[in-house]
Amino acid sequence: MHIHLQNTPGDPLFAFSRQMWEEAASRAPDIGAGHHVTIGDTEADLQAALRTAEALVCDAGIIRTHFAEARTRPDAPRLTLLFATNAGLDRLAPFGWLPDGMILMNNRGTHDAKSGEFAIMAVLMLVNRIPEMVTNQRAGQWQKIWGTVLSRHRLTVVGLGTLGGATARNAAGFGMRVTGVRVHPRPHPHCSRVVGTDDLDTVLPETDVLVLACPLTDATRGLMDRRRLSLLPQGAGLVNIARGEVVDQDAVCDMLDDGRLGGAVLDVFTPEPIPAGHRLWTTPNLIISPHTSADDPATYNPHSLDIFLENLRAWRDGQPMPNRFDVARGY
Amino acid sequence: MHIHLQNTPGDPLFAFSRQMWEEAASRAPDIGAGHHVTIGDTEADLQAALRTAEALVCDAGIIRTHFAEARTRPDAPRLTLLFATNAGLDRLAPFGWLPDGMILMNNRGTHDAKSGEFAIMAVLMLVNRIPEMVTNQRAGQWQKIWGTVLSRHRLTVVGLGTLGGATARNAAGFGMRVTGVRVHPRPHPHCSRVVGTDDLDTVLPETDVLVLACPLTDATRGLMDRRRLSLLPQGAGLVNIARGEVVDQDAVCDMLDDGRLGGAVLDVFTPEPIPAGHRLWTTPNLIISPHTSADDPATYNPHSLDIFLENLRAWRDGQPMPNRFDVARGY
Numbered sequence: 001m002h003i004h005l006q007n008t009p010g011d012p013l014f015a016f017s018r019q020m021w022e023e024a025a026s027r028a029p030d031i032g033a034g035h036h037v038t039i040g041d042t043e044a045d046l047q048a049a050l051r052t053a054e055a056l057v058c059d060a061g062i063i064r065t066h067f068a069e070a071r072t073r074p075d076a077p078r079l080t081l082l083f084a085t086n087a088g089l090d091r092l093a094p095f096g097w098l099p100d101g102m103i104l105m106n107n108r109g110t111h112d113a114k115s116g117e118f119a120i121m122a123v124l125m126l127v128n129r130i131p132e133m134v135t136n137q138r139a140g141q142w143q144k145i146w147g148t149v150l151s152r153h154r155l156t157v158v159g160l161g162t163l164g165g166a167t168a169r170n171a172a173g174f175g176m177r178v179t180g181v182r183v184h185p186r187p188h189p190h191c192s193r194v195v196g197t198d199d200l201d202t203v204l205p206e207t208d209v210l211v212l213a214c215p216l217t218d219a220t221r222g223l224m225d226r227r228r229l230s231l232l233p234q235g236a237g238l239v240n241i242a243r244g245e246v247v248d249q250d251a252v253c254d255m256l257d258d259g260r261l262g263g264a265v266l267d268v269f270t271p272e273p274i275p276a277g278h279r280l281w282t283t284p285n286l287i288i289s290p291h292t293s294a295d296d297p298a299t300y301n302p303h304s305l306d307i308f309l310e311n312l313r314a315w316r317d318g319q320p321m322p323n324r325f326d327v328a329r330g331y
Numbered sequence: 332m333h334i335h336l337q338n339t340p341g342d343p344l345f346a347f348s349r350q351m352w353e354e355a356a357s358r359a360p361d362i363g364a365g366h367h368v369t370i371g372d373t374e375a376d377l378q379a380a381l382r383t384a385e386a387l388v389c390d391a392g393i394i395r396t397h398f399a400e401a402r403t404r405p406d407a408p409r410l411t412l413l414f415a416t417n418a419g420l421d422r423l424a425p426f427g428w429l430p431d432g433m434i435l436m437n438n439r440g441t442h443d444a445k446s447g448e449f450a451i452m453a454v455l456m457l458v459n460r461i462p463e464m465v466t467n468q469r470a471g472q473w474q475k476i477w478g479t480v481l482s483r484h485r486l487t488v489v490g491l492g493t494l495g496g497a498t499a500r501n502a503a504g505f506g507m508r509v510t511g512v513r514v515h516p517r518p519h520p521h522c523s524r525v526v527g528t529d530d531l532d533t534v535l536p537e538t539d540v541l542v543l544a545c546p547l548t549d550a551t552r553g554l555m556d557r558r559r560l561s562l563l564p565q566g567a568g569l570v571n572i573a574r575g576e577v578v579d580q581d582a583v584c585d586m587l588d589d590g591r592l593g594g595a596v597l598d599v600f601t602p603e604p605i606p607a608g609h610r611l612w613t614t615p616n617l618i619i620s621p622h623t624s625a626d627d628p629a630t631y632n633p634h635s636l637d638i639f640l641e642n643l644r645a646w647r648d649g650q651p652m653p654n655r656f657d658v659a660r661g662y
Contacts, residue, residue: 013477113480117505118459124452125461130618134465137619140612142604146344148627149444173504174448273473281471287461288468296479 001312002036002078004049006058009041013297014085016057016305024305031313050074055081057308060091068097081315083323085304087111087162087294088243088331090216095327105311105323106331108162110303111294115213116166118293119241122265123171123209126237127153131263131285151175156207158200158223159214160188161331163241163294167211179203183219183329197223204231209239216243217330226251235262241293244270253283261285267293333367333409335380337389340372344628345416347388347636355636362644381405386412388639391422399428412646414654416635418442418493418625419574419662421547426658436642436654437662439493441634442625446544447497449624450572453596454502454540457568458484462594462616482506487538489531489554490545491519492662494572494625498542510534514550514660528554535562540570547574548661557582566593572624575601584614592616598624 005016016039025032038049046066050056056079063084066074068091083105084092098104125131128147136143155171156179157164168178168190180191181200188194195203197219204210210232214220224247232238238261240247249270255261267289274280280288307323314321325331336347347370356363369380377397381387387410394415397405399422414436415423429435456462459478467474486502488495489512499509499521511522512531519525526534528550535541541563545551555578563569569592571578580601586592598620605611611619638654645652656662 113482114478117455117480118478121452121455121459121461124448124455128449128452128620128624130452130456130620133620134618136621137612138469140607142621144621144623146623146626146628147445147449148629149448151444152629276471281468287465289459289461289464290467290473290475292475292477293459295477297477298479298483 001055002038002049002053003055003057004038004040004046004053006040006046006049006056006062008059008061011059014059014295014300015041016301020301020305024302024309027306028309028313031309031316047075050076050079052078054078055083055308055312057083057304058085060084060086060089064091068092068095070097073099081105081312083107083304083308083311084325085110085300088215089325090243090330093330098327103315103321104325104327105308105321106325107304107307108323108331109307110162110300112162112166114296114299115163115241115294116170118267118289119163119167119211119213119239120170120174122239122241122287123153123155123167123176123211123237124150125265125287126209126239126263129263131265131287134287135284153208154179154206155209155211156181156203157191157211157213158182158197158246159212159220159242160191160194161213161215164211164213165190167213167241179207182214201228201231204228205233207232207236209237211239212242212246214242214246215331216245219330220246222246222248224248226254229255229261232261234260237262238264238266240264240266240268242268244268244272249280253279253286256283256285263287265289267291332386333369333380333384334386334388335369335371335377335384337371337377337380337387337393339390339392342390345390345626345631346372347632351632351636355633355640358637359640359644362640362647378406381407381410383409385409386414386639386643388414388416388635391415391417391420395422399423399426401428404430412436412643414438414635414639414642415656416441416631419546420656421574421661424661429658434646434652435656435658436639436652437656438635438638439654439662440638441493441631443493443497445627445630446494446572446625447501449598449620450494450498450542450544450570451501451505453570453572453618454484454486454498454507454542454568455481456596456618457540457570457594460594462596462618465618466615480505484539485510485537486540486542487512487534488522488542488544489513489528489577490543490551490573491522491525492544492546495542495544496521498544498572510538513545532559532562535559536564538563538567540568542570543573543577545573545577546662547576550661551577553577553579555579560586560592563592565591568593569595569597571595571597571599573599575599575603580611584610584617587614587616594618596620598622
């Protein structure tokens with residue numbers, strides 16, 4: 001099989017190398033051996049490879065340019081497997097561009113360890129009141145502020161995929177009571193209860209820290225609007241590792257300004273990059289992470305290739321592909 | 332037995348109440364029942380109680396004023412047990428003031444959960460490069476910065492008492508390789524190796540994140556001087572939950588200024604409070620916590636009373652008292 005790995009220009013930290021492929025192939029010799037593998041960096045590399053490639057592995061940005069938003073269908077007569085090295089593919093919606101018979105995969109699973117550690121760090125920061133400490137530090141003010149321990153706090157996680165599941169696992173490890181929220185409220189091993197998205201309003205008043213870890217879909221866009229944010233208890237904390245559009249960002253800033261929210265650790269924004277002079281830069285009790293919470297450059301590509309090969313094996317064997325993207329539900 | 336609990340004026344968040352005592356006594360009925368317990372808030376309360384009290388439970392500040400630095404010995408003819416509600420008693424040194432036959436105890440153990448969570452939060456913040464992100468945020472600059480996962484980092488913890496032990500436990504839970512440093516290098520369940528303080532210079536070059544969690548003694552004052560700080564690898568992270576005097580604070584600021592240290596999360600300083608206009612307030616890649624890392628107001632007093640009663644039981648039974656303070660070693 002001809003497998004092509006296309007790198008994104010100007011992103012050397014996340015570029016595939018021949019050695020990465022060979023190491024991944026040696027970890028899964030039953031499915032990794034015997035392929036014709038090309039690696040491209042330029043537009044010409046990509047065009048040449050697409051004429052014979054059966055599988056393409058690349059960032060969603062490349063898929064958007066060459067497929068989703070392309071005026072003409074690319075010259076890729078044999079392409080069947082399209083693996084995006086991203087978990088959230090909201091940038092590619094709507095999905096009418098996807099030809100019949102072509103299988104789109106996302107990269108869910110890659111972000112488990114990194115995003116789970118970022119999320120529990122953010123929860124610890126809120127419970128230890130670091131955002132307030134940083135705001136005092138910025139003002140040059142020494143003020144005694146005491147945090148407490150995680151086991152005294154109620155965590156709600158919206159979305160129980162890779163990110164939310166890893167968050168729940170780590171939080172449960174510190175003795176937190178975790179409520180999960182997802183479309184189909186089946187039990188989760190690290191949540192003491194799981195409710196459907198329709199019951200979100202019921203659990204928000206019982207939430208000390210809220211972690212948003214869901215995909216951006218038509219159903220989650222604007223999910224945490226001003227009304228729902230107001231259902232949180234006075235002084236609650238907010239973590240967003242999903243997408244900026246899931247929350248009413250202005251409402252969050254207002255509620256941090258007036259102390260209604262105790263603190264926030266946000267990794268995603270509207271828009272990105274945050275423009276110079278934007279109110280986010282000076283909002284109190286807010287920690288800004290530049291949309292890097294889930295990505296560990298040291299392990300990202302090896303994990304991605306492992307997941308791609310796992311899906312390639314399932315496809316070869318006629319089994320369900322764990323990362324096949326469901327265009328109807330949007331994740 | 333007459334047990335007196337003396338509260339510190341102006342510190343209502345950490346004041347003992349009758350209910351706290353009764354709940355602690357009911358948790359340990361074999362030793363908690365049948366005592367004459369008084370609770371004082373004023374100087375007059377203390378003086379009256381000391382005339383008959385056999386045990387005094389209070390902050391080290393009160394012990395300093397009335398015992399260590401008192402010009403005349405207090406009128407406390409029956410006082411035998413002196414329980415300080417602090418872990419570090421460096422403020423009471425030298426200990427010549429302690430009468431023969433009076434037993435001084437510290438509060439080690441109380442801080443386990445809270446300090447362990449603060450420390451792993453600080454380690455996560457360094458590995459996720461939060462101090463740099465906060466510095467960029469302060470400047471209103473969006474800059475992509477990627478962290479990585481804990482398991483790729485080597486942690487060294489100086490001091491393996493309550494604070495350091497809890498730090499090592501949590502770090503090992505995330506797959507970190509933990510090196511412990513203490514006076515007597517016997518093994519520790521959560522460290523992959525333990526070395527003596529004399530070998531500190533050997534392990535510093537192999538340290539990605541250094542956590543200082545030792546008591547302040549003559550042996551640890553100035554332990555992390557400029558020379559030893561320079562033995563850390565380029566970009567290493569520093570956490571100090573011990574005492575400000577354990578480290579050369581100016582050297583830390585210099586090394587954060589020039590990027591030699593990647594970041595620092597400090598809870599203790601010289602002096603405290605940090606004065607207005609001090610260079611610490613504007614040092615880059617530094618997070619300042621106002622010496623509150625180990626104290627959870629919600630659980631502090633209950634834990635302290637549990638520990639006091641545990642020691643009272645040992646004393647009654649003629650067993651070694653786990654919190655008896657060793658004035659020779661200073662902890």
